[in-house]
Amino acid sequence: MNLHEYQAKQLLRDQGIPTPRGVVLDNAGQAEMAATHLGGDAWVVKAQIHAGGRGKAGGVRVVRSVDDLIHAVSTLLGSCLVTYQNAPDGQMVTRLLVEETLDIAREIYLSLTVDRESERIVLVASGSGGMEIEEIARTDPDKILREVCDPVWGLQDYQCRNVAFGLGLEGAQIGAFTRLAKGIYQIFMRNDLSLVEINPLVVTSAGELVALDCKISVDDNALYRQKELAVLRDPTQEDAKEVAAREADLNYIALNGNIGCMVNGAGLAMATMDLIKLHGGQPANFLDVGGGATAETVAKAFKIILSDANVKAILVNIFGGIMRCDIIAEGIITAVKEVGVKVPVIVRLEGTNVELGQKMLAESGVGVISADDLTDAAKRAVAAVA
Known part of the structure; x- marks a missing residue:
């Protein structure tokens, strides 16, 4: 969950970090x-x-x-x-x-984020802050400074000083930067954040450090214990389909393609989108219905996918592990009839009772296209929207 800039800056001010x-x-x-x-x-x-x-x-x-x-x-x-x-x-x-x-002398980039590779929180900084930070990270990565935070001891003073020296800060600015960076770390940990980004952190003509902008992202999985932050969610800034999916306990992310995807399992969903792209198509969404998908869950998923006017075909890729393929097929048939799907639906099933599930789809009369494997399903979906 993202906070607005003004909300993020209030967290900074509560920690004593200067903002305009x-x-x-x-x-x-x-x-x-x-x-x-x-x-x-x-x-x-x-x-x-x-x-x-x-x-x-x-x-x-x-x-x-x-x-x-x-x-x-x-x-x-x-x-x-x-x-x-x-x-x-x-x-x-x-x-x-x-x-x-403010009278700005220079701009600095500063952030705290989670590094999935090292499984640590990392302080990232650069003396070249502002709107071109992404380009700098791509073309001149040596300008990006990093300090990995120990999960027990947290961000240490010496690490802050290392970064301050690397940024070319001097005198009282080094102590001010250390207090600011450690304050951001406390905000990060206390609020279960996944990102704090200050871009830019400016040095004024008087030599003071001020957070001119701030972006904060909260870990959705921790919102149950961050109730004061949860009420700050602004649904007007989120895709309506994603809001509906969250209310239905579905993992959904809207994309800009025209092939709707319904898959059980995040990894399988990523592989499905990769195959669609490989064969020349564009996925319209990421949608993980979970391992225990039911007819009701599938129906909700179909409705959310079809609320995207760009969707011209739907690829359903289900592995019947926890749930048998015949039960999944029954759910798909029921959902297609209930929702009234008007676009081609390509289904790839694999797992327990897959033959029975495929037979049920073939005899259903709802026009579902059964695919032999994931590659076949992706090719059929791309052909359907061509």
Whole structure:
């Protein structure tokens, strides 16, 4: 679960980490009030959406008069902001963060994330922060500094100093960076986070470190014990199909293709999407219905897949281990009849009672196409949408 920038910055402030002063708006009538509250003669208007690349997409604007502030707020609120991370549909802007401007001397990238390979939390930093950090990581990885946190001792002072030296910080900035980095680590652990990204962490002309932006992601599996964070979820920023899948206890991620996928098992789902891509198709989603899929579960999955207007065919790839293939076939037949599926449905079954399951599908009269194996299923699905 992602937090909005203004929500993430509140966690930073609660930890004593400096951020710019700001005001959250949800209607244009609050713009003048924000200018009066913040003072000064220039402000930054930032669209609050769950996607990166806002600056390049026009979602972050510096304004230098109250009239320009009112105009920026009026045009951004209610608009659909499309960035490289949320294309092609974009996300609706329902809130804005208006902040004071700072005199910036330099920008730094700083994050804490989980490294799956080392199974550790890792502090990542670079002296080249800002909008081009992804390009820097790709073209000049030596500029990326890393410190692996011990699971018992956590992030240590010497590690923070190592990074501070590597970033070229000096004097009091080294101690300030150490306090800031360790504060972020405490936020990470206390709130069961999967990512804290400050991009950029700026050094002001006065030599102070300030978190100019912040992205925070919470581990969904820990939301049951992070109830104060769970209520901050903004469903308007999530795909409606993903929200419906979560309510149905299905693991679903929307993609931009036209072949719907229904699979039991995350690994099998990934393999299914790989085969579709290999044979020239584009998967419309990742959907894991789980090992104990029932007719009801399958029906819900069909409805969610078909709510995507781009879906022109559905590939069902089920391994009958926990559940027998004949039971799964019965569920597919029932679901197709109940939902009224109008697009080709290609089914590949494997496992216990697979012959009986295939026979039931062939005699069902619902027009389901039975595939011999996964490669055959992928080829048939791609041909169906060609």
